[in-house]
Amino acid sequence: MALFYLPTRIVTGDGSLESLGEVAAPLGERAVLFHGRSAAAAGHLEQAVTSLRRAGVAAEPHLVGGAEPTLAAVQQAIEQLGRCQGTVVIGLGGGSILDLAKAAAGLAPLPGSPREYFAGRPLEGPGLPWIAIPTTSGTGAEVTTNAVLIDERTGAKGSLRSDSWFARAAILDPLLTISMPPSVTAQSGADALCQALESFVSIGAMPVTDALCREALRLLGPNLRRAYEDGQDLAARRAMHYGSLLAGMALTNARLGAVHGIAHPLGGHYGLPHGLICGLLLPYVMEWNLPACAARYAEAGKLMGLLPPEPLEEKEAAAATVAAVRELLQSIGIPQRLSELGLRELNYELVSSESMSSSMKHNPRPMSEHDVANLLQRAL
Numbered sequence: 001m002a003l004f005y006l007p008t009r010i011v012t013g014d015g016s017l018e019s020l021g022e023v024a025a026p027l028g029e030r031a032v033l034f035h036g037r038s039a040a041a042a043g044h045l046e047q048a049v050t051s052l053r054r055a056g057v058a059a060e061p062h063l064v065g066g067a068e069p070t071l072a073a074v075q076q077a078i079e080q081l082g083r084c085q086g087t088v089v090i091g092l093g094g095g096s097i098l099d100l101a102k103a104a105a106g107l108a109p110l111p112g113s114p115r116e117y118f119a120g121r122p123l124e125g126p127g128l129p130w131i132a133i134p135t136t137s138g139t140g141a142e143v144t145t146n147a148v149l150i151d152e153r154t155g156a157k158g159s160l161r162s163d164s165w166f167a168r169a170a171i172l173d174p175l176l177t178i179s180m181p182p183s184v185t186a187q188s189g190a191d192a193l194c195q196a197l198e199s200f201v202s203i204g205a206m207p208v209t210d211a212l213c214r215e216a217l218r219l220l221g222p223n224l225r226r227a228y229e230d231g232q233d234l235a236a237r238r239a240m241h242y243g244s245l246l247a248g249m250a251l252t253n254a255r256l257g258a259v260h261g262i263a264h265p266l267g268g269h270y271g272l273p274h275g276l277i278c279g280l281l282l283p284y285v286m287e288w289n290l291p292a293c294a295a296r297y298a299e300a301g302k303l304m305g306l307l308p309p310e311p312l313e314e315k316e317a318a319a320a321t322v323a324a325v326r327e328l329l330q331s332i333g334i335p336q337r338l339s340e341l342g343l344r345e346l347n348y349e350l351v352s353s354e355s356m357s358s359s360m361k362h363n364p365r366p367m368s369e370h371d372v373a374n375l376l377q378r379a380l
């Protein structure tokens, strides 16, 4: 049996940020809007606040750092919500800011600290309603149930997840992504591509997520490099924004795989950005997965427009897809080795043991801690 669930209202289109007030008004009277510096600098914050106030919603903007959220940052956000008596939460920014808004909204009405829930206390009851407005095309956090958080004391990275944590609405306005610099386009886009590929070969894949992944791959494959090379290319920006959305819709139901299993502890303990590490690991994991999902990789290569026009045998096409993905990622500045990021050595035991998460359990070819350590040695 497979279950697909996604209750988020999704608003799309150039200029759709204008509809924020209309979307927020039925959800609450006082909005607390978490955003980063770039959303303010690009004028998106002002546009959001104006739309809210026009609809009669009081808007309290709060600047937060763009780094991946820690438990302490979530606690601070909850306190800000309390001080402002916010009744609706808005996240305007990249995946980290959306995850912060999601966790703060989910935990605000609950007793106890974020740390207790991170340690396993069950998440009960609905959170505050929240609205996601992504300004990058990457994590799909606008349509997923989980928030990835870091314990600042240990560096451990993990997800809090609840079906009641879905955003009540997501506003996908491709115009918000135009100002993204090339490095952010590359890293967030690498994450989106990785998520589409991991969901497509996940053991949790189902017909609905397959359809989403196929369209995500078709959109992301040819447009990642275009958006990286020319940030003003609106057609490429649209394709990336909707492709990352579709990949997010797929992953929250089909789940991910070994790249995300390894990327969380590696990123958490060594302070590496999520998209960068996903892009770096993706070709290594695809190589490992080849014997288990050649047909899917061959199809993905075709959908992404990365294969030569002449027909190839399935195994050849799958191997060519892995090579083409490696080349694509390299062409947008994603490093191929961890040593290029300044890492000289790794605690293989720690990273391998913490990799055995739910993402890893959905990888199409089982991977033991020993296999993870071998893969990391090759990637170093």
Ligand SMILES: [Fe+2]
Pocket: 139, 191, 195, 260, 274, 278
């Ligand atoms: Fe990701």
